[in-house]
Amino acid sequence: MQTPKRANDYLLHIEDLYKSYGNKLILDNIDLSVTSGELCTVVGPSGCGKSTLLRIILGQEAQDRGHIHIDGKPADFPDTRRGIVYQRYSLFPNLTVLDNTLLGFNLRHNWWQRRRQRKQFEQQALHYLSRVRLEEHAGKYPHELSGGMQQRAAIAQALIMRPRILLMDEPFGALDPQTREDMQLFLLELWEQEKMTIFFVTHDLEEAAYLGTRIFVLSRFYSDERGHDEQQRGAKIVADHHLPQVASASDIKKQPAFIELLESIRRAGFDPDVLQHAREFNLQHPDAFQTLTDSETGIDKI
Amino acid sequence: MRKPPLLLGLHARPGKYLKWLLAAVPFILVAVIYVTAAHIRHAENPRDKLLPTPTALSQSVHKLAFSANKRTGEYMLWSDTAASLKRLFSGIILAAIAGLLLGLNLGLFPGFNAVFYSFLTFFSMIPPLAILPILFIVVGIDEAAKITLIFIGVFPLIARDTYLAVKSLPQEQVTKAITLGASQLDVVYRVILPQIMPRLINSVRLSLGAAWLFLIAAEAIAAADGLGYRIFLVRRYLAMDIILPYVLWITLLGFCFDWLLRQLNNRLFRWYQA
Numbered sequence: 001m002q003t004p005k006r007a008n009d010y011l012l013h014i015e016d017l018y019k020s021y022g023n024k025l026i027l028d029n030i031d032l033s034v035t036s037g038e039l040c041t042v043v044g045p046s047g048c049g050k051s052t053l054l055r056i057i058l059g060q061e062a063q064d065r066g067h068i069h070i071d072g073k074p075a076d077f078p079d080t081r082r083g084i085v086y087q088r089y090s091l092f093p094n095l096t097v098l099d100n101t102l103l104g105f106n107l108r109h110n111w112w113q114r115r116r117q118r119k120q121f122e123q124q125a126l127h128y129l130s131r132v133r134l135e136e137h138a139g140k141y142p143h144e145l146s147g148g149m150q151q152r153a154a155i156a157q158a159l160i161m162r163p164r165i166l167l168m169d170e171p172f173g174a175l176d177p178q179t180r181e182d183m184q185l186f187l188l189e190l191w192e193q194e195k196m197t198i199f200f201v202t203h204d205l206e207e208a209a210y211l212g213t214r215i216f217v218l219s220r221f222y223s224d225e226r227g228h229d230e231q232q233r234g235a236k237i238v239a240d241h242h243l244p245q246v247a248s249a250s251d252i253k254k255q256p257a258f259i260e261l262l263e264s265i266r267r268a269g270f271d272p273d274v275l276q277h278a279r280e281f282n283l284q285h286p287d288a289f290q291t292l293t294d295s296e297t298g299i300d301k302i
Numbered sequence: 303m304r305k306p307p308l309l310l311g312l313h314a315r316p317g318k319y320l321k322w323l324l325a326a327v328p329f330i331l332v333a334v335i336y337v338t339a340a341h342i343r344h345a346e347n348p349r350d351k352l353l354p355t356p357t358a359l360s361q362s363v364h365k366l367a368f369s370a371n372k373r374t375g376e377y378m379l380w381s382d383t384a385a386s387l388k389r390l391f392s393g394i395i396l397a398a399i400a401g402l403l404l405g406l407n408l409g410l411f412p413g414f415n416a417v418f419y420s421f422l423t424f425f426s427m428i429p430p431l432a433i434l435p436i437l438f439i440v441v442g443i444d445e446a447a448k449i450t451l452i453f454i455g456v457f458p459l460i461a462r463d464t465y466l467a468v469k470s471l472p473q474e475q476v477t478k479a480i481t482l483g484a485s486q487l488d489v490v491y492r493v494i495l496p497q498i499m500p501r502l503i504n505s506v507r508l509s510l511g512a513a514w515l516f517l518i519a520a521e522a523i524a525a526a527d528g529l530g531y532r533i534f535l536v537r538r539y540l541a542m543d544i545i546l547p548y549v550l551w552i553t554l555l556g557f558c559f560d561w562l563l564r565q566l567n568n569r570l571f572r573w574y575q576a
């Protein structure tokens with residue numbers, strides 16, 4: 001068993017995280033740590049608890065047990081260190097695109113400061129809007145935009161406040177394949193320019209492998225020494241890889257190495273018939289660690 | 303594509319002018335029935351008071367609205383209207399403000415909700431007219447009692463509707479606002495409140511009917527002027543030539559307020575129409 005790493009060394013550090021709904025365990029002893037600047041993607045079968053994990057990191061929901069630290073400081077209720085882009089509901093329907101982008105500034109400054117610095121804030125907002133190619137739509141309301149445009153506006157709205165870590169929950173889930181690909185390229189571009197840390201949840205394996213510098217596979221399909229009671233066992237991180245940096249090459253998706261990578265992840269996380277043992281998860285990333293309990297490893301039975 | 307039918311069926315698409323015309327039909331029909339009935343009754347008994355003829359009505363309206371009272375110099379209809387509207391607006395504006403604040407806080411703060419939610423539900427079940435005597439005893443029979451009655455009648459509805467509106471907003475919005483730097487008060491008053499405003503205006507529109515009801519009831523029982531007061535005063539003389547114009551006038555006022563509020567909503571909250 002690896003020794004747990006120190007929370008202070010990481011941007012995001014999660015240890016021994018448990019969460020259940022009713023008597024159904026969803027997240028089961030999750031450990032992970034992320035260094036600054038990484039684009040982490042989280043994949044897993046539908047319903048395995050990806051959104052739950054993200055909501056807990058965000059602070060929108062409370063874990064049953066376990067610790068979350070951001071920059072070494074405990075993270076509980078939501079705050080400005082964590083930005084969020086949801087699949088929906090990220091924009092405020094009563095504000096124009098420009099006002100949505102400006103909202104962070106407006107909320108953080110008092111009336112007097114807003115008056116004095118309005119021009120400056122607006123310039124910056126428009127700059128971000130042009131980055132997401134929405135400057136012509138600055139005066140529109142969210143319902144006047146297409147789904148892809150709304151997501152781009154939501155990304156600008158979150159980015160402009162420069163959160164320590166940007167959480168995204170299937171931000172491109174509702175988009176058509178073409179727009180989706182556009183948005184993926186766009187996100188990579190932004191990430192490279194802004195040196196952001198991103199935690200990106202998706203159920204699309206290809207998207208996860210293509211975007212990420214690091215991939216977490218969250219799944220209930222594994223085995224350990226706790227017997228076969230499915231109710232008592234929740235999703236764990238069954239694989240944690242470093243991914244080759246491929247940013248601009250979109251034909252990567254057809255290369256054999258990439259396809260093989262997808263296949264191995266599919267076996268590890270998505271195939272209910274392939275049950276890896278918890279001791280044998282593929283946790284190759286240098287920052288990966290695992291704190292199995294005695295009952296999981298079976299030590300207590302020896 | 304086939305031409306859509308003018309009037310009948312799910313696919314009907316009546317044109318703009320036809321719509322106006324059609325909307326007028328029920329009104330014209332009622333007017334015609336009334337005039338016919340009045341004529342029949344007057345043919346039998348020229349002194350009939352129950353259904354005054356259109357001429358009698360227009361004379362009465364002229365007297366009520368356009369000729370000053372010789373003694374006081376007041377125009378009866380207008381002074382009654384002014385007195386009533388003052389009460390109506392005071393009551394409903396107070397109820398709207400209080401209902402908005404209560405609904406917002408109930409919807410957003412679980413602690414506040416825990417204390418006041420059941421009480422509000424309980425309070426809203428009090429039939430306001432049943433406590434009118436208590437109001438007269440406690441606050442006296444002057445303006446305050448009437449305004450309080452309207453307030454009590456309308457405020458729970460607005461509070462509960464605001465509460466439901468707040469509840470229907472996704473929790474994600476609150477979280478999102480906080481990650482953008484909102485304080486708790488910011489969330490309530492700068493993020494959620496602006497989104498509730500159009501809904502508030504709509505619930506005021508819906509409660510206008512109830513507000514009129516309570517206003518007229520209060521005026522009927524204890525007042526010295528006002529639209530309701532007048533109607534119940536002349537009832538004794540069976541003065542249908544006054545009652546009917548007053549009722550029509552009240553209806554027209556209500557209709558206009560509703561229309562004005564709807565326009566206000568359309569103008570101010572373009573995003574809400576989607």
Ligand SMILES: Nc1ncnc2c1ncn2[C@@H]1O[C@H](COP(=O)(O)OP(=O)(O)OP(=O)(O)O)[C@@H](O)[C@H]1O
Binds near residue numbers: 021026045047202
């Ligand atoms: N508020 C809740 N109350 C009860 N059960 C819940 C709640 N939220 C989620 N769950 C359950 O938790 C499990 C994980 O849900 P979650 O939304 O995290 O899945 P997911 O991995 O994001 O799935 P998807 O890829 O479909 O979005 C599901 O089985 C779901 O039924």
Ligand SMILES: [Mg+2]
Binds near residue numbers: 050051052170
């Ligand atoms: Mg999800």
